[in-house]
Amino acid sequence: MKVVLLGSGNVATHLGKAFLNAGHTVLQVWSRNLEHATALSTVLKAEAIDDFKLLNTTADVYILSVVDDAIPDVVRAMPAVKGVVVHTSGSTSIDVLSCRFIHYGVFYPLQTFSKGVVVDLRSTPFLVEASTSDVLKIIRTLADSISENVQSCSSSQRIKIHIAAAFSCNFTNHLYSIAEEILSDIDIDFEVIRPLILETARKVTVNLPSQVQTGPAVRNDLRILDKHRAELDQYSEWRRIYDMLSTSIINKNS
């Protein structure tokens, strides 16, 4: 397929490379910032543009991969196109595209993308949605070419899934970074906690998390909780988080 990328961030970058590897052609990379467009288009052997007047209107699919806030602006500014226009956002309704395009949909990779971190897209779930069943076929064909895990879901399901992702990924990584800080303050390398982090994640790949909760809170071991609280004296914010999550674990399991 012929694809145009609108956006040049982490998601656009990872998708663009995967499209190229799957034999698709990336015609153009549009970005508000031409330098950013150029950096990515060079990698993808595509043309860089920062002006919608230059947009190639012959592509099969236009991937709108900008920050959520910018989606309505890009939608308004884009010329009419015959191809399918999709956005890649977890929390934006498919409807944001309906005012402007005939064929449109959603192409949401449920994954965490950081600059310079290679991700296995083949196992990444792609949650797709489309304006019509014909459009869905096109979107699915593109998704199937880069992932083995493509699923349909509605916009109202997708935002809930995005929230679940915030808990399982963004908040989880923040807890890791609190651990990083606590360890760093006693001159212990973060390396010591890595096997535990990996095992905690690995365990829920074959079990449900509600079935494998461990630690002092689920045992209602109040003496340990008090000891930990005292040790967290110097970190008032971490202690509030410690209290709230411990209480929540106790509530859930009592």
Next chain:
Amino acid sequence: MKVVLLGSGNVATHLGKAFLNAGHTVLQVWSRNLEHATALSTVLKAEAIDDFKLLNTTADVYILSVVDDAIPDVVRAMPAVKGVVVHTSGSTSIDVLSCRFIHYGVFYPLQTFSKGVVVDLRSTPFLVEASTSDVLKIIRTLADSISENVQSCSSSQRIKIHIAAAFSCNFTNHLYSIAEEILSDIDIDFEVIRPLILETARKVTVNLPSQVQTGPAVRNDLRILDKHRAELDQYSEWRRIYDMLSTSIINKNS
């Protein structure tokens, strides 16, 4: 070495099997509950006891692996032994053993143990501490026989490491279980989030979490945060956690 296990829970079970595999002999399994002792001792080809009068006093190492609250009781009730007595607790000082034994220490596996879940102990960090350097040699020899990742640390470091473990493992699993509940309520299988969970953990095995934070909070995308908050209307506790962790991410990265 000849080992006696005091306790028959998850940690005692995982350690006992590893000792057996490494060629050590488990002489006895003590538990307050003889049925529990018997269940584990059968697996380990050991003797089950529930009475300290029957304790074999010729073992090289006694592994005290009971809930933290019970450690002082067991210490008081145990007969004097010549062998090394260690506990396996993250948040209990080595000093709890000093009143009663001559050779003692700590043998703390930094790992999450659930019933029926096989764990790779060889990559599990064992944090050890001992009353003397001679005792440390014995404890290290035993730890080295089942793990490639044995490190010394003090009791004051160990409790901080245990707190870091609560954040990275216990609290993280609780966040997974919140995701499980949110997904279940919209009839989406937990399976969809598993690749994301695994990638989030995998990413910090080669990066520091502070360097790879993603999501709407770190982007300070207040519109998405508001959308998510509205969607969490039905889950007041999850919303409080969502707010606290989002604010904490914003504070840390601003």
